[in-house]
Amino acid sequence: MNDIKEITEALLKFRDEREWVQFHNPKDLALALNIEAGELLEAFLWKSSEQADMDQVKEELADVLAFALLLAEKYDFDVKQIILEKIGKNALKYPVAKSKGVAKKYTEL
Numbered sequence: 001m002n003d004i005k006e007i008t009e010a011l012l013k014f015r016d017e018r019e020w021v022q023f024h025n026p027k028d029l030a031l032a033l034n035i036e037a038g039e040l041l042e043a044f045l046w047k048s049s050e051q052a053d054m055d056q057v058k059e060e061l062a063d064v065l066a067f068a069l070l071l072a073e074k075y076d077f078d079v080k081q082i083i084l085e086k087i088g089k090n091a092l093k094y095p096v097a098k099s100k101g102v103a104k105k106y107t108e109l
Helices: 003-015 026-041 053-073 079-093
Strands: none
Touching: 003 053, 026 053, 053 079
């Protein structure tokens, strides 16, 4: 079993044991994902990257990833496939010759 599937199944078991599926519609999962991403940002607020509390970063990152996986599962998306597809699209937007070492949006290259 691959890691993503194993993690997703653990998340579903946790959710189902608590009868939370009723709350896990796509809209609310997307909202929760955004809220957790904000909490991840909070770990860095007014600090350098080195000053951030790594335990807090791990906790919030785990929440972000968990809600992302639950949302992908809700739509029956293959996480590996959609990420590889996105990398392919980004490769076209950001060709190495134009984007290497440059932090500009593809429309500015």
